[in-house]
Every structure is written in C-alpha cells, then in structure tokens.
Amino acid sequence: MSSPAEPRRPRWLRLEGPFVLGLPAILFLMLLFVGPVLRLMLMSVEGGSLAAYEKALTDGLYLRVFLDTFEIAAIVTVACALLGYPVAYVLTTLSRGWAALGFACIMIPMLTSVLVRTYAWMVLLGRSGIINRTLMDWGLTDRPLALMYNLPSVIVAMAHVLLPMFILPVYSVMVRVDRELLRAADGLGASGWQTFTRVYLPLTWPGVLAGATLVFIISLGFYITPALLGGGRIVMIANVIENQVQALLDWRFASALSVVLLVATLAVQAASNRVQAPRG
Amino acid sequence: MTESKRISRRDAGRWIAGLSLTAAMISGGSRAQEPPKPRQIVVNASIGDTLVATRKVYYAEFERLYGIKVVESGPVSLAKLRAMVESGNIEWTISEVGGEDAIRAEKLGLFEPIDRKIVDMDALPGAVGQRKVTLARGIYSTTLAYRKDAFKNGKYPQSWVDFWDVKNFPGPRSLRGRAIDTLEFALQADGVPVDKLYPLDLDRAFRKLDEIKPHIAVWWTTGQQPAQLLIDREVVMTSGWNGRFYKLQRDPASGIDTAWTGSMVKIGTFGVVKGTPHAYWGQKMLAVMNDPKLQAAYAEQVGYPGTHPKSWDYVRAESHRYFPTSPVNLPKVGWTNDEWWAANGGAVEERFARWLLAR
Numbered sequence: 134m135s136s137p138a139e140p141r142r143p144r145w146l147r148l149e150g151p152f153v154l155g156l157p158a159i160l161f162l163m164l165l166f167v168g169p170v171l172r173l174m175l176m177s178v179e180g181g182s183l184a185a186y187e188k189a190l191t192d193g194l195y196l197r198v199f200l201d202t203f204e205i206a207a208i209v210t211v212a213c214a215l216l217g218y219p220v221a222y223v224l225t226t227l228s229r230g231w232a233a234l235g236f237a238c239i240m241i242p243m244l245t246s247v248l249v250r251t252y253a254w255m256v257l258l259g260r261s262g263i264i265n266r267t268l269m270d271w272g273l274t275d276r277p278l279a280l281m282y283n284l285p286s287v288i289v290a291m292a293h294v295l296l297p298m299f300i301l302p303v304y305s306v307m308v309r310v311d312r313e314l315l316r317a318a319d320g321l322g323a324s325g326w327q328t329f330t331r332v333y334l335p336l337t338w339p340g341v342l343a344g345a346t347l348v349f350i351i352s353l354g355f356y357i358t359p360a361l362l363g364g365g366r367i368v369m370i371a372n373v374i375e376n377q378v379q380a381l382l383d384w385r386f387a388s389a390l391s392v393v394l395l396v397a398t399l400a401v402q403a404a405s406n407r408v409q410a411p412r413g
Numbered sequence: 414m415t416e417s418k419r420i421s422r423r424d425a426g427r428w429i430a431g432l433s434l435t436a437a438m439i440s441g442g443s444r445a446q447e448p449p450k451p452r453q454i455v456v457n458a459s460i461g462d463t464l465v466a467t468r469k470v471y472y473a474e475f476e477r478l479y480g481i482k483v484v485e486s487g488p489v490s491l492a493k494l495r496a497m498v499e500s501g502n503i504e505w506t507i508s509e510v511g512g513e514d515a516i517r518a519e520k521l522g523l524f525e526p527i528d529r530k531i532v533d534m535d536a537l538p539g540a541v542g543q544r545k546v547t548l549a550r551g552i553y554s555t556t557l558a559y560r561k562d563a564f565k566n567g568k569y570p571q572s573w574v575d576f577w578d579v580k581n582f583p584g585p586r587s588l589r590g591r592a593i594d595t596l597e598f599a600l601q602a603d604g605v606p607v608d609k610l611y612p613l614d615l616d617r618a619f620r621k622l623d624e625i626k627p628h629i630a631v632w633w634t635t636g637q638q639p640a641q642l643l644i645d646r647e648v649v650m651t652s653g654w655n656g657r658f659y660k661l662q663r664d665p666a667s668g669i670d671t672a673w674t675g676s677m678v679k680i681g682t683f684g685v686v687k688g689t690p691h692a693y694w695g696q697k698m699l700a701v702m703n704d705p706k707l708q709a710a711y712a713e714q715v716g717y718p719g720t721h722p723k724s725w726d727y728v729r730a731e732s733h734r735y736f737p738t739s740p741v742n743l744p745k746v747g748w749t750n751d752e753w754w755a756a757n758g759g760a761v762e763e764r765f766a767r768w769l770l771a772r
Contacts, residue, residue, distance in 0.1 A: 194767045260585075261646045279585075281647075282631050365590035365632025368770060376766070379492045380591065381759050382517070 170395070177388035185389035195373065195390065199397075202370045205288065205359075206352035210299075212292040213348045214341065217299035221340075224300070225307045243297040251358045254290040255281060258362075282364025290358050295351060299344035306340030346405040350398050370394055448693045453482035454506035456698065457494070458683075460487035461637065463656060466714035475701045481694060491518060494686065498523045503688045507695040512679035513593070513754035515547045520755070524684030531696040532703055537720055547682040548699045549720040551708065554737035554746060555594040556655040556676040558639065561668045563649035570650055572674040577602035577621070579628050584649030586625070587642050590632030592765035593754055594652060594677060595622070597747065601675045607747035615761065619768055632769065643669050655737055659716025662735060676737050676746040680720065712736060 177185055189195050224235050242250065257263050260277040268274045280286060310333065318328040334341075356371035363372075370390060377387035458467055464487060472483040486505060491514045497503055498521075510518050518524055524546035527534060534542050541549035559570050563584050570582050576598065588595050597610050599621040605614070630648055633639055639653025640661060655676065661667040683702060685695035701707065708719025709727030718724065718736040725740070733739035737746050754761075 194763070194770065197770060259645055259647060279630070360634060364630060365634060365769065368766075373766075376762075379490060381762060382492060382495065383759065384492075 173388045174392055176384055177392050179385045185386045186393070188386060189389045189393050198368055198370050198373050199393070201368070202353060203397075205284070205291070205355075205367075205369060206349050208288050209291045209295060209352045210345050210349045212288065213296050213299040214345055216292065217296050217344065218303060218341065220296075221300045221303040221307055224304050225310075239297045239300055242293075247294055248357055250294055251290055251361050254286065254293070254362060258286050258289075281362060282366070284363075284367055286362045287359050287367045290362055291352060291355060294358065295348045298347045298351060302343040302347065303337060303340035306337050306343075310336045342405055342408060346402065350401060353394065353398055353401075448691075450479065450481055451691050451694065453484050454691050454694050454698065455484045455486050455504060457486040457489065457505040457508040459489050459509060459681075462660070463715050463717065466711055470707050470711045470714070471698075471702050474704075474707060475698055478701070479694070479697065483698075491523075494518065494523050495521055498687050501688060503686055503690075505686045506689045506691045507683050507685050507698055509550075509681060509683050510547070511553075511681060512749060513751040513758060515544075515549075515680070515682040515684075516751050516755040518684060519546050523687055525687055525689070525692050525695070527685075527699065528693075528696045531693075532699045534703075536703070536705075536723070538722055541680065541720055544682075547684040548703060549680045549682050550699075550702045551681045551711070551717045551719055552678055552736075552738045553681055553717050554655045554676040554678045555589070555652050556658070556737065557598075557650060557672045557674075558643060558653055558658045558662075558669060559650035559672070560643055560646065561670060569670065569672070571672045573598045573601040574604075575672075576650060577625055579625075582650070585630035585647065586628050587631040587633050587639060587648045587651035588625075588629055589652055590634050590769065592761045593749070593758065595765070596761070597677050597749070598652060598675065599625070601747075607675050607745075610747060611750040611753050613753070613757075613761075615764070619764075622768065640669075656716040659735060673737060673742045674745045676742075677749045678737050678746050679749045679751070681717065 220235075220239075224232055227235060255262070258281040259265065260279075260281075262280070264280060265274075265277040269277065314332055314336070315328055318332045323331065354371050355369055356375065359367050359369045360372055363369075371394075374387050374390050374394075377383045377390065456467075456472070458464060464485060468483075468485065472485070475481070475483055489509045489511055491510055494505070494508050494510070495518075497505065526546055527544070527548060529535070532548060534544070534548070536542070537549060557570060557573065557576055561567075561569060564570070564582060568581075570576055570578075575582055576586065588598070596613050596615070596618040599618040600610055600614065601607060602625075603617060603621040605617075631638070631642060633642070633651070633653070636654050636657060639651040640657045642648045642651055643658075643661075644667075655671060658669060658671050661669040662671055683699060685692050685699065689695060703721060705719060705721040705723035706727050708721050708724040712718040712724065712728055713732055716735055718728070718738050728736070728739070733741050736742060
C-alpha cells in the first residue's frame with residue numbers, strides 16, 4: 134500500500150513524532166527525579182544490609198508514626214470529600230459570572246504558600262487568637278481554649294490546604310454529567326435521594342476517587358503543617374525523615390523510611406486505580 | 414568633557430592605590446605569597462538577627478581589610494555541609510556548626526585544619542584553644558525565659574526546679590522537642606547540681622520529664638518559636654536560645670525576662686569547609702572572627718558573647734547581666750558536654766522521640 138518513495142518504517146520509528154516532543158520532559162524527569170530516587174534507594178541499602186528496612190518496618194515507634202500518618206491522611210481525605218463535594222456541585226449550577234467568582238475563591242488560596250496558610254491558622258486558633266478572644270468577649274468561656282497544638286488543628290489546616298485538590302477533579306467530572314439523566318430519573322419516579330445515590334453519585338464517582346486519591350497522597354507527605362500546628366506531639370512520617378536527615382545524620386535510615394513511604398504511596402495509587410464505581 | 418576628565422582622575426587614583434598595594438606586598442615578604450584573591454567567599458551561618466549583626470561586625474571588617482566580598486548563606490545545617498563535602502560540590506568557604514556538631518563535623522572530616530599561624534588559637538582558654546579544625550567563635554545558651562505578667566507579686570521562676578513547680582508557677586510551658594537541651598533541665602529539676610550532670614542519668618531524667626509532660630503545650634522545634642510563644646501568650650515560660658530573648662529582655666515594655674540559673678552553655682563554632690578553593694581566605698575570616706573587639710561588638714548586638722577572654726574588656730558593664738558567660742552569670746550556668754552528646758546523641762534522641770510520642 135505504501136508508495137515506494139516512503140519505505141516502511143518500524144513501529145517505534147513511526148512513533149518518533151510524539152516521542153521527540155515528549156523527550157525534553159522525559160529527560161528532565163529522568164535526570165532530576167528518577168535519578169535521585171534511585172540514588173535514595175541505593176543509599177537505603179548501603180553496605181548491602183537491609184537493617185534500615187528491618188528497623189523501619191518492625192520498630193514500634195516508626196510503625197506508630199506510619200499508622201498515624203495514614204490515619205491523618207484518611208481523616209483529611211474524608212473531611213475534604215464531605216466539604217468539597219457539595220461545593221463542586223454548587224459550582225456546576227452557578228451562572229458563568231458567579232462560577233468565576235467561586236473559582237477565584239478556591240484558586241487564590243491554592244496558589245498561596247502552605248506556610249502562609251498554616252500561619253494564618255495559628256493567628257486564628259492561638260490562645261490569644263481571634264477565635265479565643267471572640268469567645269471570651271462574648272463570655273462563652275473565661276479562659277482560652279487549647280485550640281492549637283493538637284490533632285484537630287492539624288486536620289483542620291490540612292483539609293483547608295487540600296480542599297481545592299478535591300474540588301477541582303470532582304467539578305471537572307460533574308460538569309460533564311448530562312442533566313437530562315437526572316430529569317429522567319425524576320420523571321421515572323425516583324426520589325431526590327435515589328437520584329443522587331443511584332444516578333448522580335455513580336456518574337461523578339471517578340472524580341471523587343481522583344480527588345480523594347490526590348488528597349490522600351499529598352497528605353501522606355505533609356511536613357510543615359504538622360510541624361507548626363502539631364506542637365511536637367503530632368508527628369507525621371515526613372517530620373521523622375527530616376529529623377533523621379538533619380539532626381541525626383542517619384541518611385541510610387532516612388532513605389529507607391522514604392522508600393517505604395514511596396511504596397505505600399504507589400500502593401494507594403494502584404489500589405485507587407482498581408476500585409470500581411459503585412453500581413446503582 | 415568634564416565627565417571624561419573625572420573618570421580619568423579616578424582611574425589615576427586607582428593606579429596609585431594599586432601601585433602602593435603592590436609595593437606593600439613586595440616589601441611585606443610573607444604577604445607576597447598570598448594566594449590570589451577571589452572575587453568573593455561564601456560564609457554559611459545562622460540566619461535572623463544574628464546574620465544582620467554578623468554582616469555588620471565581621472563581614473564588613475573582612476571586606477574592608479581584604480576587598481573580598483562576603484556572600485551570606487544560611488541556615489546552619491550539618492546535613493547540607495556533609496552532602497557538600499561528600500559530593501565534592503563545595504559552595505561554602507566557611508561554615509558555622511552548632512554545639513556538639515563541631516565534634517561530629519571533625520569526625521566526619523568536613524573541615525580543613527585550622528592554620529594556627531593565621532588564627533590566634535593560643536589566645537583561647539582551655540580545650541577550645543586546642544581544637545584542631547574548628548574555631549570557637551561565640552557562646553550561646555539554652556535558657557529559661559518567662560512572661561512577667563503571668564506571675565503575681567513579682568515572684569518569677571528562677572530555676573528549672575521552679576519550671577517543674579506547676580503549683581506555684583501555673584500555666585502552659587514549652588520545651589525543646591529534642592533530648593539535648595531538655596534532659597539536662599529535667600535532671601536539674603530533680604536536684605542534680607549543674608556541674609554534676611554528666612554522664613546523664615537517663616532513667617531519672619525521663620521519670621522527671623513524665624511529671625512535666627502534661628504541662629508542655631508545645632515542644633518547640635525551631636529557634637524562633639520560643640520567643641514567639643511568649644509574645645503570643647501561648648506559654649508562660651519556655652526554654653530557648655538566649656539570643657532570641659536578648660532584644661526582648663533589654664526592652665522593659667516586652668514583659669519578658671530570663672533566669673540564668675541552670676542555663677546550658679554551648680559553643681558556636683566555625684570551620685573552613687574541606688576542599689574549598691579559598692581555604693586561605695577562609696582562615697583569614699576565622700582570624701577576623703577571633704578578634705576580641707569585634708566579638709564584644711557582636712555580643713552587644715545579639716546577646717551571644719565571644720570566646721576570646723579579652724572580649725570582656727570591651728563589653729559595657731551594664732550589659733553583663735544579659736550574657737550567659739559574663740562574670741556575673743558564669744557561676745550560675747552549666748556547660749553542655751559536647752563529647753557526651755556526640756557519642757550518645759543518636760540513641761538518646763531516639764528514646765526521647767519514643768517517649769514524646771507515647772500516649
């Protein structure tokens with residue numbers, strides 16, 4: 134079929150166009166991401182010993198921190214889902230102008246540094262912070278409440294930081310849902326709740342899953358918010374890794390902890406890819 | 414016309430300066446062997462108020478003396494220093510390291526030996542004068558600081574025994590989220606004299622820490638936290654590096670003061686980074702940092718006194734009460750045992766982390 138002027142080329146060469154276009158990004162990632170990660174993995178088995186992994190996976194202290202990290206990430210994910218799903222839905226119902234305003238309210242905080250947003254929570258939650266002062270002015274409490282330096286404050290601040298990461302993927306799925314389907318369900322006699330659980334939720338589920346996966350995975354690596362709002366008692370795995378690198382100079386163990394975190398993150402990603410949408 | 418004239422006159426001035434400098438170098442004998450001057454050297458040191466003072470006092474003097482620009486870098490990080498030396502990609506000419514890290518840095522071979530012909534090490538007292546690779550430039554201490562308005566009748570906490578006394582001195586507190594700077598205070602609260610702390614009795618220290626744990630609102634992790642916690646009224650007293658309270662305690666309006674009894678003193682050190690191409694000029698910078706007059710000027714600005722015994726001749730008498738090792742405060746403080754921490758730090762810090770996370 135091919136003309137004699139254009140000899141048959143092997144398959145991989147026919148892909149050359151897209152491949153060449155992607156080459157800079159691929160090289161960039163290989164050089165600056167894959168390379169260092171491989172070095173990290175090598176460092177974790179320095180001296181041909183798996184002792185660092187044995188310690189990371191059997192020592193109660195580090196297991197505790199891993200479990201706490203997963204627990205915090207899970208709570209933050211659920212909080213983002215409960216808060217973000219209705220917001221994403223409301224955004225789909227707004228007129229163009231109001232939706233733009235709504236997106237600005239979501240995007241501007243997202244583009245603000247995590248450090249600044251964490252400090253903002255410290256101003257709100259502190260013993261002489263805005264919330265405590267208001268409560269005392271209104272006579273609702275006579276001494277400042279301990280709102281900060283505990284688990285709830287870390288979760289509130291993390292959920293605030295990560296909320297846009299949930300809203301955006303969910304929104305992108307919701308706008309593609311055909312409204313006629315909801316009207317059809319209504320016309321066939323389904324209640325509002327049934328329409329939601331049997332039509333709308335299954336149709337938007339891929340967005341929920343994508344948003345939840347994103348929030349969960351980013352939560353796993355959170356460092357600055359627990360460091361500032363946790364008061365030293367709420368410790369996530371990134372804080373432990375930092376301490377091993379900076380204070381204790383045990384880079385082999387820090388690498389092992391990092392690799393365990395990486396594997397756990399990939400496992401979460403893989404699991405989320407396999408989860409099917411619930412059937413109505 | 415006038416413009417070009419002015420320039421040529423300035424050029425002439427430079428020529429004359431250059432000639433006289435050359436003449437000085439030739440006549441100076443040993444100075445003629447100086448390695449060529451780089452355009453700049455990089456000094457890695459603590460950031461914040463101390464950096465402003467370091468620039469004003471030491472870097473300005475170095476630039477004035479040698480005409481080499483000093484580029485600032487920070488914060489202090491033994492991990493980064495080690496990564497730099499091990500990778501052979503040396504960005505810093507000299508670097509600060511804190512307390513017990515001086516010994517670890519020496520063991521890891523991260524510093525060039527001190528050139529005693531350039532740096533007057535003999536002027537320094539005792540063991541610090543014998544150090545091989547690090548210059549002990551300044552003193553800092555971890556000290557008890559408190560809010561005066563949190564306590565009635567002018568009865569303020571005066572020691573670590575008072576820090577542990579939650580009946581007479583109620584209110585939330587803060588301590589460092591590390592074993593170092595914390596275990597020593599627990600032992601003092603339990604009655605161990607400040608000069609008999611080492612080797613630390615760990616079981617006893619952790620038992621005493623159990624007592625205070627419910628009253629610690631925040632375990633601080635960065636140096637700027639303690640002063641901020643006091644200012645924000647998050648805690649009524651805390652441990653912290655004394656320089657962080659220095660400006661506050663000199664300002665009566667701040668309502669914040671320190672108690673020197675039982676402060677743990679450490680030495681802030683600088684070394685010439687192994688493999689730097691400008692080692693000679695790094696040594697020259699160490700010599701500038703060892704100048705007692707400059708050390709006194711630096712102390713007045715940030716509250717961290719010098720190590721050179723003569724530096725006290727230049728510190729104003731009314732400032733003495735703000736420095737951990739001034740003649741008035743020296744009898745009250747203890748010295749952190751860097752060797753003990755360098756040898757035991759890893760295991761002890763891990764035990765502390767375990768203790769801190771236990772519910």
